[in-house]
Amino acid sequence: MPALTMTEKILAKRLGRAPSPGEHVVVPIDYVYMHDGTFPLALRVLQEMGMESQVDPGRLILFIDHAAPAPSVAAALVHQEMRRFARKYGVRLHDVGRGISHQVMVEEGYARPWRIILGADSHTVTLGAVGSFATGVGSTDAAVAAVSGKAWIRVPEQVRVRLSGAELPRGVMGKDVALKLVSVLGANGAIYKALEFQGDLETLSLAARLTVSNMVVEAGAKLGLFPVDGLAAKTLLEEYGVEAPRLYPDAGAEYSDELELELGSLEPLVAAPPRVDNVKAVTEVEGIEVDQVFIGSCTNGRYEDFVAAARILRRHRVREGVRCIAVPASRRVFQELSRDGIVDVLAGAGCVVTYGTCGPCLGAHFGLLGEGETAVSTSNRNFVGRMGHRDSKVYLASPLTAAASAVTGRITDPRSLI
Amino acid sequence: MSLVVRGRAWVLGDNITTDHIISGKYKYSKMGRLEDMLPYVFADVIPGFYEKVRPGDVIVAGEGFGYGSSREHAARLLRMIGIGAVVAKSFHRIFYRNAINSGLPVIVAKRIPDVTEQGDIVEVRVEEGIVTNVTRGVVERVAGLEEPLLSILRAGGLVEYVKRHGRLPW
Numbered sequence A: 001m002p003a004l005t006m007t008e009k010i011l012a013k014r015l016g017r018a019p020s021p022g023e024h025v026v027v028p029i030d031y032v033y034m035h036d037g038t039f040p041l042a043l044r045v046l047q048e049m050g051m052e053s054q055v056d057p058g059r060l061i062l063f064i065d066h067a068a069p070a071p072s073v074a075a076a077l078v079h080q081e082m083r084r085f086a087r088k089y090g091v092r093l094h095d096v097g098r099g100i101s102h103q104v105m106v107e108e109g110y111a112r113p114w115r116i117i118l119g120a121d122s123h124t125v126t127l128g129a130v131g132s133f134a135t136g137v138g139s140t141d142a143a144v145a146a147v148s149g150k151a152w153i154r155v156p157e158q159v160r161v162r163l164s165g166a167e168l169p170r171g172v173m174g175k176d177v178a179l180k181l182v183s184v185l186g187a188n189g190a191i192y193k194a195l196e197f198q199g200d201l202e203t204l205s206l207a208a209r210l211t212v213s214n215m216v217v218e219a220g221a222k223l224g225l226f227p228v229d230g231l232a233a234k235t236l237l238e239e240y241g242v243e244a245p246r247l248y249p250d251a252g253a254e255y256s257d258e259l260e261l262e263l264g265s266l267e268p269l270v271a272a273p274p275r276v277d278n279v280k281a282v283t284e285v286e287g288i289e290v291d292q293v294f295i296g297s298c299t300n301g302r303y304e305d306f307v308a309a310a311r312i313l314r315r316h317r318v319r320e321g322v323r324c325i326a327v328p329a330s331r332r333v334f335q336e337l338s339r340d341g342i343v344d345v346l347a348g349a350g351c352v353v354t355y356g357t358c359g360p361c362l363g364a365h366f367g368l369l370g371e372g373e374t375a376v377s378t379s380n381r382n383f384v385g386r387m388g389h390r391d392s393k394v395y396l397a398s399p400l401t402a403a404a405s406a407v408t409g410r411i412t413d414p415r416s417l418i
Numbered sequence B: 001m002s003l004v005v006r007g008r009a010w011v012l013g014d015n016i017t018t019d020h021i022i023s024g025k026y027k028y029s030k031m032g033r034l035e036d037m038l039p040y041v042f043a044d045v046i047p048g049f050y051e052k053v054r055p056g057d058v059i060v061a062g063e064g065f066g067y068g069s070s071r072e073h074a075a076r077l078l079r080m081i082g083i084g085a086v087v088a089k090s091f092h093r094i095f096y097r098n099a100i101n102s103g104l105p106v107i108v109a110k111r112i113p114d115v116t117e118q119g120d121i122v123e124v125r126v127e128e129g130i131v132t133n134v135t136r137g138v139v140e141r142v143a144g145l146e147e148p149l150l151s152i153l154r155a156g157g158l159v160e161y162v163k164r165h166g167r168l169p170w
């Protein structure tokens, strides 16, 4: 075989040959997952096809994470239906409180290098950080994959994204790398493409990589793959007990395009509403008044995100009049933070702390915005009305920038507080 | 279902998101019942769309059509409301898949969107990969779709395919 990229290697292993970009192939999948937002339509599809009883419990995984615990009777009914379905067919269900699907997929070791995973959620791309060919699909695709264990895939063109600069500057996090990437590519800049990250990755933690992979879909990408190097393998083993095989592109693998991001000159960034690619330096928008700060989501709800926020919130209180909502992405993250006293630091500074829900990220519950209100959020989308009222505004930022803004009540460069 | 669509064009610009097609607030308040959401399709973008749209009409848009949530409602609702095809300069991939699975032809065309005005008659020959603006006499050859996508579209969507053939296309 010729020299292959990571994307090609994973597909070639299933196909027995090297795939070419643009081609449609049918591949076996390892897992498909759905959540309480996408399950109802998937169930309807299964019922319409008369295939409900044929779902493969070895492949399907369910999560209750979007509106969990149920904030409405409608949501409660969906949850009931999911529990009934899971019991009936022996399907694994991660119920209220366990956490956001993408995070739990990693923690439970479902997501591993070389696997092909579909999720009925656009941020399934998060799992590319641990070397999974993972991408989002709709409910019909997910339903069909849950029955057949297969899916049709258009082989994506591959883009090499070189991250250079050995260390992130002070006050800069993985989120700023992700925002920079989306701003360089634009919201349509990577449609259908697989991004493969290379370069100086030794200092980019697995948590930071998960943040970057999470946001590749904001540029339209199908995949955001990191190599599974020593750092990733070590973290997966120590944190989650996963023995991860390595994954690298072959030397000389060809890419359709190439991009380089110089990390050494990055500064804290925000995505200003209402577009994720509307990225500005924090210093350009500093001073804008903030009503709410949300630290959490599948983008930035990991241990190191709250440790970063706590660096600031340990010494400063949340400003009077600002709501600061901290939602670790899973029960496991919550417990680790609690064990290390970080929950106390956050609560002591005036944050509301809970665990394991998407909650405010999609405006489902647990902190919606009122008319004309402004939020700084560590999540991944800032569309009109995303977190509440049509006339509310969301600035996307790192946990450090979010914490700094919670303290001053204005969008604030975290470098002034650390 | 024949894979030739001919209808009036609804012209839209770049970056039409799934939230433009059906605003999130309707998706989450109703958690289910697609039929109830139909009157709200494009409600914030094209006033009166629900009353004015006719079966076979074609949406002609710019870059990045279908950005956003993986929720399939957007594609399904366009099909249910009678849209015959969407022609755009580029599509976000989850929407593209959902459209195929819903039986809604989605065609990438680079020139037609630039020459098409609201209400022009547009014809899409899906299998041959030809898009014509009949009103202006502009013909564009586009990349045709491959199997199994064509079979799915011919059946009117993946669910219909399975109902008709009693099995999946793969």
Ligand code: SF4
Residues within 6 Å of the ligand: A066, A100, A101, A121, A123, A297, A298, A299, A357, A358, A361, A362, A379, A380
């Ligand atoms: S946290 Fe937000 S972006 Fe992530 S899965 Fe939940 S709703 Fe989607």
